[in-house]
Amino acid sequence: MLNTSNNNTRKMIVIHGGHFSSLAGFYEEISSVMMKNADWKVGTLDGFDDILYGGFGVFENKEEIEIIWKESQKSKENLGFNATREFYENKIRQGKPFNIELIQQKLNDLLEGKGQTLFDILMEIIESHTNITLTLE
Template sequence: MELNTSNNNKKKMTVINGSHFSNLEGFYKEISQLFMQDENWKVGTLDGFDDILYGIDSNITWKNSRKSKEDLGFELTKEFYENKIRQGKPFNIELIQQKLDELIDGNGKTLFEILIEIIETHKTITLILD
């Protein structure tokens, strides 16, 4: 993580490197290393990822984002939903089945798209896909 010290931009510059991971667990590990060095817990869920972004004021560059888009694409997302359905409680199986059906029908979001959407809901973060 680098700190940009120019007077007109006091935001931190953070780089997510898509070449450091190829699945969701690897993404969580990357994020934990970037944002949670001083914490005694690590990111392990989409909700947890969303939670740690509150209060962050940063420019985030996602390097190798095309690789991440492929890695966190249709196949991994399908597997992600199928695992949750198999696991059952505490997950809302009907909702997850609906999300899986939407994905298969070409209308659902991939994990990559979900992660981008989560980041973009935080107005103090500027995301650059590289």
């Protein structure tokens, strides 16, 4: 594992794409590597975003982190078009408390080839945290 950073204080977290093939599996993987001693698990996109702020998992608030996502191409496929369509369709079927109009629009965008996949959404969430460096392998 190469750490190309000169900053040796950066904490490294490894996500193994080989360990999961669904969003639920991703949450399990994230919970096991980032929430080792916490008494709750990640189960939503918002929850994933929340733990990236730090302070209640394996790293502190604003701590410099490097996430290495192994087998990211497999994850990109697993969390691609089909998984995303299913994700939105399930929310629409559930109805409240979800904003059905917004979700339907996101589904329509996806079907038209201009929407984000779950993988894209996860990338965007990670990249929104300036203290986190992401390396896809």
